[in-house]
Amino acid sequence: MTFAQNATSGQQSYLDRLNARINGGPGAWTPEQITRMQQIRDAAMRDPYALNELRHLTDNIGPRLAGSPQAEQAVQWVAAEMRSLGAEVTLEKAMVPHWVRGVETGELMAWPGQAAGTTQKVVLTALGGSVATPADGLTAEVIVVPDFAALKALPAGAAKGKILLFNHPFDKELAAVGNGGAAYGGAVTYRGAGPIAAGAVGAVAVLVRSAGGADYRLPHTGMTMYAPDVTKIPAAAVTAEDAEMLANLAAQGPVKMHLKLTPQTLQDAQSYNVIADWKGSEHPEQVVIVSGHLDSWDLGTGAIDDGAGIAVSMQAIHVLKELGIRPKRTVRFVAWMCEEQGSQGAEQYVKDYKDQIANHIGAIESDLGADHPTGISYEGKPELGKFLRPVAQVLDGIGAPLLESGGSGEDLAGLAEKGVPSFAPIQDSRFYFNYHHTAADTFDKVDPKHLNENAAIMAVLAYALADSGAGAPR
CATH class of the missing domain: 3.40.630.10 (Zn peptidases)
Structure with missing residues (x-):
């Protein structure tokens, strides 16, 4: 087909679409x-x-x-x-x-700059399907990574016995231009696969930054996943604000957290x-x-x-x-x-x-x-x-x-x-x-x-x- 023929064909197609738009057609x-x-x-x-x-x-x-x-x-x-x-x-x-959800609490027990005798609340919610912590909860150091690649880059055993936080943000700019689904898809991966990835490296619990766009200290729940060949560990979503706070403190020195989740799978x-x-x-x-x-x-x-x-x-x-x-x-x-x-x-x-x-x-x-x-x-x-x-x-x-x-x-x-x-x-x-x-x-x-x-x-x-x-x- 020549350029002229192609141009004529394109114009006709455009005219056909215009005609359909103007005249409708049942x-x-x-x-x-x-x-x-x-x-x-x-x-x-x-x-x-x-x-x-x-x-x-x-x-x-x-x-x-x-x-x-x-x-x-x-x-x-x-x-x-x-x-x-x-x-x-x-x-x-x-x-x-x-x-069934049960009790869900988190608090920091030790962190850099802590005032003597104080604790600090962490706002969180258990992820759907999560297993429970021990009845009295568990206390462990928090280690923070932004994504799966950073987790893989950690030295062997770095996450063993610790609470692992995936601090991967929801892309609010992507959502603001009408691509909320894409922004959610980028964040929700960590909610779904986080317990598997964290359990595989020996973490005792996993936290994920909430997959949502409103920073009003709202935790976002949702279903999580386990693999049959990886130990099931308790899983919760923390608010965006608390994820940032934990990342900031952990960069300064050791942070210990007490986590209590009591969900039941009946x-x-x-x-x-x-x-x-x-x-x-x-x-x-x-x-x-x-x-x-x-x-x-x-x-x-x-x-x-x-x-x-x-x-x-x-x-x-x-x-x-x-x-x-x-x-x-x-x-x-x-x-x-x-x-x-x-x-x-x-x-x-x-x-x-x-x-x-x-x-x-x-x-x-x-x-x-x-x-x-x-x-x-x-x-x-x-x-x-x-x-x-x-x-x-x-x-x-x-x-x-x-x-x-x-x-x-x-x-x-x-x-x-x-x-x-x-x-x-x-x-x-x-x-x-x-x-x-x-x-x-x-x-x-x-x-x-x-x-x-x-x-x-x-x-x-x-x-x-x-x-x-x-x-x-x-």
Whole structure:
């Protein structure tokens, strides 16, 4: 192809995109279906349902750690709420870990410049799945490294018998430009693998700098990991401020710390995914999932992680009911259980429905809070972007026109691996990790308008996938 031909081709492609933008075009949908999407969008923006449901879930039921009484109450309450909408509800069993936090304290016993007879508090929280210290705690010297490479560079035996701190900061500048997920990914590695790396060099406990962006002396919890061939050691997250303090003092001389953690890992508990089907009018055996995860960590009340995802998914069914819409295919609400401690509920779903995966037309999960959404992230064939353009044009009315190839929710990983087109709202992540997995994850962090924007994306996309003439490319 000559340069001139290539330029002409490029101009034509650009003109095609402009024409699609100007003239729209229904794509896989009729003009009447596009109008219905607009009605769904506007109804979702007016509907207080998600906010009211979220308030009850967080304030009345509270934290929902898998295996806890609150998680069980949340299952029963969500099931009852979905039945009241007229959906067909089933509770599908899943065995989940049952970890209980217990006491968690830390204090410095000796450090350079210490006033005689004093101690100094360290603000920390046990990591999910952590083993306990001895009942009276343990006292050991603290050694600080910034990353795994620095740990490897230590002399042999340098960490043996000590408390090892990974002081690896959350990249707030990366998060500030909308890449909160990337900033979190860089920090959370130490939370996940820290106990293995520290245990392998003989440390008696491990501390990690909290994987979050708000420096208000808030510790961030989350799941950690152990390896079968490495001694399990107690693991906790310290606040950013305390991590910096420990690094400063340890650079001046020996620092001794007393650490007490009393978590328990009990026998696995029986819990449930809540499944609620809004049956399709023509192909009820074909399903489109709208979902969030019902469990939460236990420090806060799980408003943005992931009560908001549950509430906007419930609202998708509520809007369809209020507008009297029965799409051709079934819209299936799923409240996943135990995303935070290993996605056991999602794994069980894939096993239970292994023979029906071909009838899963699409799956959506919201699990990045409730800040302003800018569009749809899709996981699957590149053709999904073109397929969704008419939907994006409808969502442009609420400032959410973007289509990006990327990830979807953690609970959708098994479905996506089997070829099910998977989706998530693209959400503003600049502030999410300030509160995520902390005591500050509470109802007041949710903006009602932003919550309804997320509900609008969930409802419009669910209807679009469930009522399209041709299914989403897969």
